[in-house]
Amino acid sequence: MDEFLSRYLITIVAVVFLILVIGRILLLMRRARKIEKEGVEVDAVISRVEYEADPDDGDAYHIYTRYVDDMGAERESIAGIFAVAEYEEGQEVRIRFIPGEYDMVRIVSR
DSSP states (O other): OHHHHHHHHHHHHHHHHHHHHHHHHHHHHHHHHHHHHHOEEEEEEEEEEEEEOOTTTOOEEEEEEEEEOTTSOEEEEEEEEESSOOOOTTOEEEEEEETTEEEEEEEEEO
């Protein structure tokens, strides 16, 4: 009986984890579509590249951009997390962001 409950619990945990992962992926996809559809495109500069070593999930590079938003204010927002260093500080790029939602932008071209 304990073995049955143990397997049942493992299955439940796995299903919940899978639902959370799928939900996160769907949320990111919806956000990307919204940025593509409603976003404002502007010139930006890569302001920071932060390296994060992770022996379990692999290394990651957090890419930040500096740009002037739709209200004329200078902002810095994360543009993504990449497995390889595709960008370097000072590099000019084009980004797209949602006015009023400056927590994340998408790089649209180099």
